[in-house]
Amino acid sequence: MKTLRAAFACLLLLFPSLASATCTILLHGLGRSEGSMEKLADRLEEAGFQTINVDYPSTVYPIEALAGKAIAPALDQCAGNDAVHFVTHSMGGILVRQYLSRVTVPNLGRVVMLGPPNKGSEVVDTLRDVPGFHAILGDAGLQLGTEEESVPNRLGPANFEVGIIAGTRSVNPVLSQIIPANDDGKVSVESTRLKGMSDHLEMPVTHVFMMQSDEVIAQVIHFLRFGRFQRPAPPRT
Incomplete structure (x- = not known):
């Protein structure tokens, strides 16, 4: 698959007209x-989306610093595109909200968030004082609680086009006991919701592996193309 992606990248260099007018971070x-x-x-590339798969030191800096370190260089790589989309997992969605609260992206397209703790996570509330929590998850981990002043709860509603997928299955029954109502093992379905969101979809996937689900990936592609998730057509009456 990496060979195919490299070949596609070479074609784009040789024939710029083949390049997509959108870039997906x-x-x-x-x-x-x-x-x-x-x-x-890989699946987004196969569907015709130019992608920038960002790696960033998620446990080294607080969210405010991570947002700029992760997103600004990626936007530079997307220069020249008509629109820039974002697809995020978990805290990645909070980084996008943090960045967009400070910086205007004139060519911002659509955003898809997978399992975002938009209202924080009760897991952080419960475990934050456990020895080793900060050492493992860093300052950013401590910022994802449900208290009113946590980073997710201070960022306000979405003023951009965003679709959110929430998982409803857990492989961690211990953590799920901490979280009220339906959850994906780390984040409750309710916490994924964000005021101003364009669409919200619950799927039977877990937090840890949702981004690798074929069904989730298909929904991501559909939202990026059409601005809504795909649902069965209502039965004819």
């Missing part, structure tokens, strides 16, 4: 790497 979640988004990046 992928942002992984807390404690993960660009490898967790590689399958999604």
Whole structure:
């Protein structure tokens, strides 16, 4: 697959007219790497989207610093495109909200967030004082609680086109006991919701692996193309 992507990149250099007019930036979640988004990046490339799969040190800096470090260089790589989309997993969505709260992206396209803790996570509330939590997840991890002054809750509603996918399955029953109502093992369905969002979809996937689900990837592509998720047509009466 990497060979095919490299060949496609060479074709774009030789024949610039083949290049897409859009650029899609992928942002992984807390404690993960660009490898967790590689399958999604490959599928987006196959669907005709130019992608920038960003790797950033998610546990080294607070969210305010991470947003600029991750997004600004990626936007530079997208220069010349008519529109820039974002596809994020977990905390990656909070980085986009943080960045867009400070910086206007004139050619901003659509945003898809997978399992974003838009209202924080009760897991952080419960475990933040456990020895080793900060050492493992850093300052950014501590900023993802549900308190009113947490970063997600201070950022306000979306003023951009965003579709959100929430998972409803968990592989961690211990953490799910901490989270109220339906959850994906890390974030409740309710916490993924964001005022001003364009669409919201619940899917039977887990937080850890949702970005690798074929069904989720298909929905991501559909939203980027049409601004809404795909749902079965209502039965004819």
